[in-house]
Amino acid sequence: MAALRQLWSTIADRHGLGVAVFIGVAVLFWVLVLIVLPQLAMFDVSLRHNLPRPEIGGPADVYTLKNYSYFLFGNGALNTLDIGVLVKTLIAAVIVTLLDIVICYPIAFILAHSATGVAARMMVIGLIVPFWINDILRAFAFRILFGATGVINGIGQALGLWSSPIDFIRADVALYAGLAYTYTLLMVFSIYNAVETLDRNQIEAARDMGASWWRVHWRVVLPVAKPGIASGATMVFMLTAGALAAPQILGGPSNLWFTQIIYQWFNDAGDWQRGSAYATILLVVCLAFVFLMMRVFKVSIGAIGR
Amino acid sequence: MNTRDVVLEHVSIRFGNYRAVENAHLSIRGGEFFSFLGPSGCGKTTLLRCISGFVQPSEGRVLIGGKDMRNVGPNKRPTALIFQNLALFPLLSVAENIAFPLEVRGVGRKERRKRADELLEMIALPGTGDKKVHELSGGQRQRVAIARALAAEPDILLLDEPLSALDLKLRQHMRTELRAIQQRVGLTFIYITHDQGEALTMSDQVAVMNAGVVEQVGDPQTIYNRPKTPFVASFVGETNAIPGAVMNQQGALVTLDTALGPLTGQSAGGRDYQAGERCTLFVRPEQLALADAPPATNAIAARRVNEEFEGSIRTLFLNANGVDLRLYRMNADASGPALAADGTASIWFRPEHATVLPADPSRSG
Ligand SMILES: Nc1ncnc2c1ncn2[C@@H]1O[C@H](COP(=O)(O)OP(=O)(O)O)[C@@H](O)[C@H]1O
Numbered sequence: 001m002a003a004l005r006q007l008w009s010t011i012a013d014r015h016g017l018g019v020a021v022f023i024g025v026a027v028l029f030w031v032l033v034l035i036v037l038p039q040l041a042m043f044d045v046s047l048r049h050n051l052p053r054p055e056i057g058g059p060a061d062v063y064t065l066k067n068y069s070y071f072l073f074g075n076g077a078l079n080t081l082d083i084g085v086l087v088k089t090l091i092a093a094v095i096v097t098l099l100d101i102v103i104c105y106p107i108a109f110i111l112a113h114s115a116t117g118v119a120a121r122m123m124v125i126g127l128i129v130p131f132w133i134n135d136i137l138r139a140f141a142f143r144i145l146f147g148a149t150g151v152i153n154g155i156g157q158a159l160g161l162w163s164s165p166i167d168f169i170r171a172d173v174a175l176y177a178g179l180a181y182t183y184t185l186l187m188v189f190s191i192y193n194a195v196e197t198l199d200r201n202q203i204e205a206a207r208d209m210g211a212s213w214w215r216v217h218w219r220v221v222l223p224v225a226k227p228g229i230a231s232g233a234t235m236v237f238m239l240t241a242g243a244l245a246a247p248q249i250l251g252g253p254s255n256l257w258f259t260q261i262i263y264q265w266f267n268d269a270g271d272w273q274r275g276s277a278y279a280t281i282l283l284v285v286c287l288a289f290v291f292l293m294m295r296v297f298k299v300s301i302g303a304i305g306r
Numbered sequence: 307m308n309t310r311d312v313v314l315e316h317v318s319i320r321f322g323n324y325r326a327v328e329n330a331h332l333s334i335r336g337g338e339f340f341s342f343l344g345p346s347g348c349g350k351t352t353l354l355r356c357i358s359g360f361v362q363p364s365e366g367r368v369l370i371g372g373k374d375m376r377n378v379g380p381n382k383r384p385t386a387l388i389f390q391n392l393a394l395f396p397l398l399s400v401a402e403n404i405a406f407p408l409e410v411r412g413v414g415r416k417e418r419r420k421r422a423d424e425l426l427e428m429i430a431l432p433g434t435g436d437k438k439v440h441e442l443s444g445g446q447r448q449r450v451a452i453a454r455a456l457a458a459e460p461d462i463l464l465l466d467e468p469l470s471a472l473d474l475k476l477r478q479h480m481r482t483e484l485r486a487i488q489q490r491v492g493l494t495f496i497y498i499t500h501d502q503g504e505a506l507t508m509s510d511q512v513a514v515m516n517a518g519v520v521e522q523v524g525d526p527q528t529i530y531n532r533p534k535t536p537f538v539a540s541f542v543g544e545t546n547a548i549p550g551a552v553m554n555q556q557g558a559l560v561t562l563d564t565a566l567g568p569l570t571g572q573s574a575g576g577r578d579y580q581a582g583e584r585c586t587l588f589v590r591p592e593q594l595a596l597a598d599a600p601p602a603t604n605a606i607a608a609r610r611v612n613e614e615f616e617g618s619i620r621t622l623f624l625n626a627n628g629v630d631l632r633l634y635r636m637n638a639d640a641s642g643p644a645l646a647a648d649g650t651a652s653i654w655f656r657p658e659h660a661t662v663l664p665a666d667p668s669r670s671g
């Protein structure tokens with residue numbers, strides 16, 4: 001609280017009271033109206049029964065945990081179907097996140113420490129362009145790319161690498177590739193931000209003392225990149241676990257993403273209460289997982305905010 | 307051939323069309339304290355990086371211990387480089403920093419710690435092994451960087467202006483310390499600096515660089531007393547430059563016709579001059595002296611412009627027929643010859659204390 005008051009007076013002194021009031025209102029609006037209130041409303045809805053319109057606000061409109069217990073137990077025994085989908089979604093999100101770390105760490109490192117001028121700008125443009133293309137279009141493009149008669153199968157067969165078309169959609173290759181591709185920019189920039197602060201001389205000093213490239217990265221670069229990797233991984237993981245269009249379009253027929261179940265409750269079943277409960281569950285489980293990972297890898301929240 | 311010898315054979319280094327180092331050709335004996343001295347941007351760091359293997363010579367070769375270092379990476383050379391900004395690892399502890407070269411070689415954790423503690427003892431920082439680098443002062447970090455470089459057990463230690471970030475007192479203390487460490491460990495130290503005081507006090511040999519060119523190599527006395535080029539004469543120490551034309555030469559002594567009358571000095575390196583050749587005579591402020599009676603040679607009639615008291619010495623700023631001169635007087639000599647009441651003085655210098663160099667630098671040396 002004292003820190004907040006300090007911040008307030010600093011801004012007011014430096015930029016005038018008007019600016020301070022604007023920033024105060026904007027931050028309050030951001031935190032309360034855009035972050036806290038919708039979540040609270042959603043949480044409130046998730047604790048209610050799915051009642052017909054006239055009964056809302058009536059005596060039957062009481063709080064209940066049945067939407068949450070339905071996720072755990074369904075209509076009887078353990079709800080293995082929904083729990084399974086959640087677990088599968090989390091595992092898939094972890095895989096996509098790891099893929100992005102592996103792909104983006106070298107890119108970010110080169111961008112920060114080797115690429116100059118035109119090469120660096122080309123790399124950045126190459127990373128930004130995917131964001132110009134909307135989600136749905138991108139997903140369908142990947143469907144075509146990985147389809148039975150798509151470019152990948154075409155090239156692979158033409159080169160004689162495999163003889164009959166591989167079903168990349170059913171194997172979820174298209175889905176993982178599409179999701180990983182979508183979020184590379186976030187990961188690259190997060191890692192870049194951290195790695196860029198590394199003094200080149202430290203890399204050279206390590207080299208000079210006889211370290212192999214592998215050790216230079218393990219001992220010198222990775223520790224500096226860690227907060228960046230953590231912040232990138234958090235974003236990619238959250239966004240992947242919460243993705244809807246890509247799994248819908250690129251997911252194999254047998255593959256269900258947890259967001260698709262949420263979507264079904266809201267839209268197909270018209271049960272907003274259960275949908276809200278499922279959305280809350282996804283949020284809480286993802287947050288818990290992220291915090292657990294931060295514990296395991298000894299990253300502090302403060303380091304991510306940098 | 308000593309494993310600690312370094313030889314540069316006609317080394318030139320270019321970045322695109324820019325010539326950072328031009329034909330550096332010299333040898334550094336094992337166990338020597340060798341300095342490269344030159345103004346900022348003259349290519350010192352580039353040359354040092356070339357010796358350590360981060361930059362490849364565009365022409366010529368680098369030999370260490372008689373072996374050609376072409377295609378030998380920085381991690382495979384017997385050199386350890388101390389960077390201008392030290393480049394200590396901020397996320398590692400002091401002991402981990404020092405033991406890093408040992409870790410690289412697969413030395414066990416216990417042994418590493420033991421060695422780090424020994425080195426901390428040596429640099430007079432015992433018990434700081436568990437601190438983080440940022441908890442140390444500038445001078446302490448400096449010493450940790452030296453310890454880390456020594457832990458690599460190199461044959462040659464390369465130091466890139468390691469004292470430039472320290473304050474004056476600490477810098478002077480570290481000069482003595484560095485020299486002492488060098489004599490204790492007996493390694494070849496190759497030291498880079500733009501500070502002539504550092505180069506002269508610490509080095510066995512000094513190479514003076516200007517715009518990528520090594521202009522003179524020699525021991526500090528020779529560099530100071532017998533500069534071979536106008537640049538060396540004016541960059542190393544204070545000097546008075548008096549332009550003129552050659553009148554005659556008798557052995558090593560050359561007499562110039564200058565605005566101050568005929569003045570005689572020593573020909574650099576025993577070079578022969580032609581009559582009428584444009585030359586400059588360089589004489590140090592401490593070699594100029596006030597005279598009681600006009601002396602027979604090199605007498606200059608000068609007028610006082612200003613003077614500065616600097617503790618042990620007093621600088622007299624003089625003007626003689628349009629040429630500015632400065633003269634140092636020890637304050638202990640205050641009883642000697644003095645300025646006349648009207649501020650005029652007769653000053654002189656010994657011919658062997660002045661150096662005559664061709665005015666056209668391309669004809670020097
Ligand atoms: N990698 C490089 N690419 C292009 N120019 C460089 C590079 N490294 C150094 N230079 C140039 O070479 C010149 C000498 O630099 P440097 O060796 O650092 O000088 P010093 O250490 O004597 O101050 C400078 O003009 C610098 O801009």
Ligand SMILES: [Mg+2]
Binds near residue numbers: 351
């Ligand atoms: Mg330099």
